[in-house]
Amino acid sequence: MTHAEPLVRFSGVQKTYDGEQLVVRALNLDIQRGEFLSLLGPSGSGKTTTLMMLAGFESPTSGDILLNGKQITGTPPHKRNFGMVFQNYALFPHLTVGENVAYPLTVRKVPKAEQAERVKKALDMVRLSGMADRLPTRLSGGQQQRVALARALVFNPQLVLMDEPLGALDKQLREHMQIELKELHRQLGVTFVYVTHDQGEALTMSDRVAVFNEGIIQQLADVESLYETPSNRFVAGFVGDSTVLTGTLQTQGADAGLQLPSGQWLQGVNVNQAPQGAAVEASIRPERIVLHPSGASTGPNAVPATVARAIYYGDHLRLMCDIGPGQAQATVKLPLTRADANPHPQPGAQVQLEFPPISTRIYAL
Missing domain, CATH: 2.40.50.140 (Nucleic acid-binding proteins)
Incomplete structure (x- = not known):
């Protein structure tokens, strides 16, 4: 990775919900432009809380989150201009596929003609061409997840955040989607931050992986280093x-x-x-x-x-x-x-x- 200014910097970030137990403690993390970074760890390790603080759905108890060198701790989620993909897809059941994908553009008051063009491009990107008029309920789980991905990419965000997006899919489909996501990332060059508890998924897709346990990053490394040279017992036992x-x-x-x-x-x-x-x-x-x-x-x-x-x-x-x-x-x-x-x-x-x-x-x- 280059030593240019990171896209995102967490500096001394801590998070507690009850004032006593720190869910995230002393987090220092740089996210580089264009990388695929996975936050990996068991339940309760702090990875999802970290993602939610980056998205703006949670606020840090202390510390700073910087985007392009500017503080965003007080910026509401809709002003951060990040794409989000969740495990449960979060699609509107009463809207067609095309209307779901167009939703972020409608909110941003993009003209209708431009909306149609960008929706078509986004659906082509996730290989759902010709499905714009269908309702989400008529699609398979894998197709619904692609709609959610198209919706997250349609407004050209600088950062796409994903929280266990493939968790509800069966093993074969999940592995197929991992390859597609990685290829999409390669084509687009957008920064992806991906939360998972599945070590195989993290190793398959990521440029770098941050392994969390008990609110602390235990190791942050490229996938080969993580597997071949774990820095402590936890990482050695959790990865592979x-x-x-x-x-x-x-x-x-x-x-x-x-x-x-x-x-x-x-x-x-x-x-x-x-x-x-x-x-x-x-x-x-x-x-x-x-x-x-x-x-x-x-x-x-x-x-x-x-x-x-x-x-x-x-x-x-x-x-x-x-x-x-x-x-x-x-x-x-x-x-x-x-x-x-x-x-x-x-x-x-x-x-x-x-x-x-x-x-x-x-x-x-």
């Missing part, structure tokens, strides 16, 4: 699958590592600079673990394991492995890309799991 090992932090020379209760030492990355002897967790992505047959020659970062379950997913096989007392089962993903001459490990098989040091990320408890 992880195998987690517990033990104590022990250094050997210049190298940090995890000492398992069995006494075995596994080299890793000491992410939060945990001190020597501290209780720690190591987190590793299941597809980074290398599976070896029992008795095979491996590097020092391998532990013996027993396959407890093998689950077939079509494109990969997921093995649940027991790795010793006091440890959760390790999950290993084996890609299934071709007819494999070797039979896959079955429950009860003895194997060795190798944890590459660069992918073994150690976090203080």
Whole structure:
């Protein structure tokens, strides 16, 4: 991203509803022009409240929200000129598709002839050409969501805010709409701010993701960095699958590592600079673990394991492995890309799991 002035800046923003508990605390966030930024987190983490403060439906208890360098904390929603898309579509049932899409233009007193032209363009954009005269109730959920999107884009807003817009759709349609939304964003170059609790959705569409928990951004990064180098235990556990090992932090020379209760030492990355002897967790992505047959020659970062379950997913096989007392089962993903001459490990098989040091990320408890 460029270092030009951001489109939106949250500076020291806090929000409380009861005067005691902070729903959003000390939020500093820059939103760059033209980016697709997702606010990701569990329920109650502060992501929707942040979006509502940006939209103007909620006011910060303290701190500033700037748009193009100007304070907008006191600006009412309709004067912010942002497009909004909600999970429940919020379409007017008694108005046709065309009238729904034209509504923001009518409010802005755009001449009728120009309205017709812009509505047609917006419906073409979301692939609903020729549906202007239908009522929303005659459309599928996916089509209704596209109408809501066309309505949010028709007045050329500088910012489009979306609150779980695909949450009501079935899995296949949701995945299809994710690709369409990302493509639309690429074509238009408008800034999108997208709230979701679905990590896959955030990774699929975003340029950057802000991971929220307990009112604080835990990590703000591009999707690859977020997945490969989570900055703390929460992000490692919330974004993507992880195998987690517990033990104590022990250094050997210049190298940090995890000492398992069995006494075995596994080299890793000491992410939060945990001190020597501290209780720690190591987190590793299941597809980074290398599976070896029992008795095979491996590097020092391998532990013996027993396959407890093998689950077939079509494109990969997921093995649940027991790795010793006091440890959760390790999950290993084996890609299934071709007819494999070797039979896959079955429950009860003895194997060795190798944890590459660069992918073994150690976090203080």
